[in-house]
Amino acid sequence: MKNETSFLKNPFFISWILALLFYSLEYAIRSSPSVMIGNLQTNYDTSSTEISSLISAYYITYSITSLAAGLFLDRYGAKKPVFFGILVLAIGCLLFGGSYYDVGYAGRLMQGMGSAMAFPAAVYIAVKAFSGKNLATAIGITQTLGMLGGSAGQKLSNSYLSSGNSVSSIWIIFGAASLILALLALLFIPKSEVSENHEKQKNIFDNYKIIFSNPQSYLCGLISGLLFAPTTIFAMIWGVNFLQKTRNISLESATVACALVPIGWAIGCPLLGWIADKIKRRIPVIVGGAILMAVSLLQLSYLPDLVSENISFLFLGIGSGAAMIPYSIIKEVNPDKVKGSAAGAINFLTFGVTTLLAPLFSKLFGSKLTIGLNDNSLLQHSLLFFVIGIFGTVIISFFLKETGNVKPAETN
Structure with a gap:
């Protein structure tokens, strides 16, 4: 004890x-x-x-x-x-x-x-x-x-x-x-x-050179970024406003629905990580999480009466837990000596995707929200924006190196 x-x-x-x-x-x-x-x-x-x-x-x-x-x-x-x-x-x-x-x-x-x-x-x-x-x-x-x-x-x-x-x-x-x-x-x-060793600090910058010269690093960041986008752009920025104005639901109900996305993520992240470790495969779990996200968004768009918005957003969050799997892969596809720097690199790449996509989403869909009252088609088109990105991650994942069945020579 x-x-x-x-x-x-x-x-x-x-x-x-x-x-x-x-x-x-x-x-x-x-x-x-x-x-x-x-x-x-x-x-x-x-x-x-x-x-x-x-x-x-x-x-x-x-x-x-x-x-x-x-x-x-x-x-x-x-x-x-x-x-x-x-x-x-x-x-x-x-x-x-x-x-x-x-x-x-x-x-x-x-x-x-x-x-x-x-x-x-x-x-x-x-x-x-x-x-x-x-x-x-x-x-x-x-x-x-x-x-x-x-x-x-x-x-x-x-x-x-x-x-x-x-x-x-x-x-x-x-x-x-x-x-x-x-x-x-x-x-x-x-x-x-x-350490006060400035040479060591110099080597840390060299670590980023190694990471960013590896195409697999960019694939990890792109997959994670596209899977995070429905959370960072929709649930955490636009979701409440969209649900209020296109579905005519109350502020309280819209807030609860969007707040269930991070709760779902808190469930999905450890669950999908455990599954990936259990089956010793990373890519099938990424694809599975992406499919769950896409199905949740498509159901919310075209079959809204099938289940409530709360259930849709909860499962969207659970599926988005797959976005953390590339955080492990980027460490596994790069040399052991740069694993510490890899975490900062993938955060940069992941949220760089959000930085690029957020203004695009705003221009394409957010700008139309004020004239889209009770317009379900606007919500459908806005969610298809994310579905396209999610299916993009499925395609990209097949170019990603499978690391789940590789036993590393050194562990952190």
Whole structure:
């Protein structure tokens, strides 16, 4: 029993809890704007298309900063990067709560920049807090609670705004919570010994050269990005608004439906990962998850009375758990020495896809939403946009190297 609970006495255990809170908070901040598009339109006095661009700006800095997050952690340890990451997130929230569009846009960019530190930091600290036996479980908990934070962010934000509170005040609350968490991180995360060897840092940049010269890395990022897109673009940005205006359902019901996508993801990610390990095959599980997503979206589009929106979105989320499998593959198709950098690389590629697709979706479908009241065809066409991308991942996956049955020479 002593060995099983020894991690509780590890000073990095509290640090991991703080990193876990950081990751959950940033996911709540990432997803919350989806339930307040109308409020943000009024606050900034602009169109829904402009608000979509504002919300999507998060992914621009999130994807780019993901590359640097691991470098900062390796160079400085967890204490300073986590503190500054949360601090930048807090400032971004406070700026986003203002009434000037350009200031809000800068705030959203800062939110993405600060948030990019959350998951890499949680993994970095987990390595120090847990033994190898408990490490995978700790990382799985981190991923799951992050998505649950996204779901909670949508539900709680909707309840708060429905009570008559202003949209500005909720971002002040997010900012204040982030500042408190930043202070706790500064107080409780211990300093860790880090290498001052600049040659080693130089080699880290060389790692990215290796990763980005491997075509398989791009396939991993493209597959993951296309499978994440229905969550990041639809469920976390447009979904609530689309369901309200094309299906004429209440804000509360639309919020619950979209919030079930991250809950489904929290189920699907460990479940599909377990299946992939059990059958020792990665590609069939990716294809299976993609098919489940496509069927869920097609049912929602063309057979809406078959099951409720809640069930459709839950299964969409479960299927999207397959988006995490390429995170394992990219480490397996690249040399062992670059596995740490591979996580930052695929985050960059995955959310780079969101950065490119979000404005395209907004232009093609979001701009028509105001004239598409009770227009089910608009919802059908918008969801087909994602179905096409999902079927694209099925085709791309056949060019991906199967790594599930390969026994690595070295494990992390």
